[in-house]
Amino acid sequence: MMTLVRKDLILIKSSIVSLSIFAAVLCFLLKVPLITYILPAVLLVSLASASIRWDEQCNWDRYIMSIGVDRNTIVRSKFVTGAILALIGTAIGLVISISMSYVYDFGDVASMVTACPLGFIIGIIVSSVSVAVYYVTGNSVKTQYISVVANIVVISALITLSMIAAEAFGDLTLVVLALAAVAVVIVYTCYLVSCRRFAGIDL
Amino acid sequence: MENAVEVRGLRKSYGDYEINGLDLDIPAGYIVGLIGENGAGKTTLIKCITGANHCDSGIIRVFGSSDRTVLGKIGVVFDECCLHKMMSGKQIGNLMADLYPEWDQSRYEFLMEKFGISLDKKVHELSRGMSMKIQVAVELSHGADLVILDEATAGMDPASRDEFLDIVMEYMQDDRHSMLMSSHITSDLERVADYIVFLHRGRIIMSEPKDEILDRYGVVKGGEAQVLAIGRENIVSLRRESYSVSALVRDRHAVKEAFPELTVDTASLDDIMVLIVRGDAA
Numbered sequence: 385m386m387t388l389v390r391k392d393l394i395l396i397k398s399s400i401v402s403l404s405i406f407a408a409v410l411c412f413l414l415k416v417p418l419i420t421y422i423l424p425a426v427l428l429v430s431l432a433s434a435s436i437r438w439d440e441q442c443n444w445d446r447y448i449m450s451i452g453v454d455r456n457t458i459v460r461s462k463f464v465t466g467a468i469l470a471l472i473g474t475a476i477g478l479v480i481s482i483s484m485s486y487v488y489d490f491g492d493v494a495s496m497v498t499a500c501p502l503g504f505i506i507g508i509i510v511s512s513v514s515v516a517v518y519y520v521t522g523n524s525v526k527t528q529y530i531s532v533v534a535n536i537v538v539i540s541a542l543i544t545l546s547m548i549a550a551e552a553f554g555d556l557t558l559v560v561l562a563l564a565a566v567a568v569v570i571v572y573t574c575y576l577v578s579c580r581r582f583a584g585i586d587l
Numbered sequence: 588m589e590n591a592v593e594v595r596g597l598r599k600s601y602g603d604y605e606i607n608g609l610d611l612d613i614p615a616g617y618i619v620g621l622i623g624e625n626g627a628g629k630t631t632l633i634k635c636i637t638g639a640n641h642c643d644s645g646i647i648r649v650f651g652s653s654d655r656t657v658l659g660k661i662g663v664v665f666d667e668c669c670l671h672k673m674m675s676g677k678q679i680g681n682l683m684a685d686l687y688p689e690w691d692q693s694r695y696e697f698l699m700e701k702f703g704i705s706l707d708k709k710v711h712e713l714s715r716g717m718s719m720k721i722q723v724a725v726e727l728s729h730g731a732d733l734v735i736l737d738e739a740t741a742g743m744d745p746a747s748r749d750e751f752l753d754i755v756m757e758y759m760q761d762d763r764h765s766m767l768m769s770s771h772i773t774s775d776l777e778r779v780a781d782y783i784v785f786l787h788r789g790r791i792i793m794s795e796p797k798d799e800i801l802d803r804y805g806v807v808k809g810g811e812a813q814v815l816a817i818g819r820e821n822i823v824s825l826r827r828e829s830y831s832v833s834a835l836v837r838d839r840h841a842v843k844e845a846f847p848e849l850t851v852d853t854a855s856l857d858d859i860m861v862l863i864v865r866g867d868a869a
Contacts, residue, residue, distance in 0.1 A: 386685075387682065387685040387686045390682075390685065391671075391682055394674075394678065394682075395671060395673055395674070438671065439671075442668070442669055442670065442671055442672060443665065443667065443669045444669055444670070444671060446634070446639045446665065446669060447663065447665065447669035447670075449637070449638055449639050450634075450637035450638065450639050450661065450663040450665075450735075451637075451659070451661055451662065451663060451686075452657050452659065452660060452661060453686075584641070586634070586639070586640040586641060587634070587639040587640065
């Protein structure tokens with residue numbers, strides 16, 4: 385499975401660099417701390433579902449299945465790729481935040497470190513939902529629209545949930561933990577749906 | 588004889604097209620050539636054997652097992668390159684070294700050099716034939732016991748095809764290796780195949796040793812009355828042309844003996860395919 389993940393990361397490495405630069409420019413222009421934590425991760429995880437499209441264009445899945453890689457491993461590799469991209473995006477978001485704190489009033493580093501997992505949580509959720517939508521709807525024009533709508537719904541629900549959690553707990557760490565628990569449920573559900581769907585497809 | 592692949596009662600339908608109750612054996616240590624017209628079901632059959640397609644029903648065993656998730660046992664070359672266009676030959680080699688437990692990097696580099704492909708070139712920079720060669724180089728470098736080639740030589744020039752067939756014969760010198768080779772270039776199969784399987788509209792209508800097919804089958808040409816005189820039981824397929832009739836016969840020696848006045852030619856695999864696909868069953 386990690387071979388498949390490495391393959392994806394090799395193919396998208398130049399896109400990771402260009403999207404990271406794009407994210408940094410946007411963050412510096414927008415100057416909103418929350419966006420700085422989340423935007424790089426959300427931008428990078430879009431490459432996970434893009435990698436599924438590229439695989440489909442060259443019938444890579446048909447080949448890799450034919451030589452003995454099972455379908456669940458193929459699906460799992462996409463979720464792991466998304467998680468790694470979310471992690472990279474989170475790290476980039478943290479670096480951007482710290483850099484911006486020298487220019488703008490962005491708060492102390494400790495609070496940035498506490499808040500930046502939000503980027504990873506949102507990123508991995510967006511990645512999982514996008515990958516699941518892709519496996520359910522296939523590579524069609526409507527896929528990207530459905531993915532955007534699904535992610536808007538999920539993110540809106542998460543924002544609502546985090547506001548409720550912030551009211552209830554008060555402590556940012558507890559809010560992040562609550563969102564992490566929700567993320568685990570969402571990611572696992574998306575994984576199961578993707579595996580089930582992919583299992584029935586003729587390649 | 589042990590079989591590399593056993594297919595029993597395979598059924599697969601796509602709307603108005605179906606493979607219905609197909610049985611097939613690929614004996615271990617031999618090359619089976621698979622021929623058939625476009626849409627006959629060759630690629631569907633191959634995808635069912637490899638697990639890329641689900642079967643509606645039937646049993647498929649590869650080396651005695653229904654489990655096809657053993658990495659490296661099977662090598663497949665489909666009719667289009669399935670490797671990422673942005674990867675170079677070197678990156679592909681590194682990827683496959685990670686993927687396959689028995690990857691032979693030196694063998695891969697040897698084949699790439701033999702095919703005249705630079706390891707630094709990306710797949711999208713290569714012609715169709717060259718990109719197929721990379722796939723062939725990959726599949727012959729990971730210790731596969733069964734290699735399946737689906738129109739692998741399509742796009743290769745005659746010299747490259749000749750070289751490719753030499754490599755195939757060299758690969759088959761190891762008795763543990765088996766091959767299923769689907770091709771429209773029947774002259775390639777006449778050269779290397781041990782058995783020929785003819786798939787026509789989802790059914791196997793011929794599955795015999797190649798040498799026997801080429802020795803026994805023949806084409807009788809002449810006037811309709813002359814040709815029909817040999818008896819419909821001796822005719823596999825009949826094709827009426829403008830001024831004559833061509834009949835495919837199952838036993839040309841017997842027909843020649845019984846009707847010495849008739850012209851009975853040997854039948855190539857091409858002749859057999861054309862007469863069956865475009866002719867009328869007797």
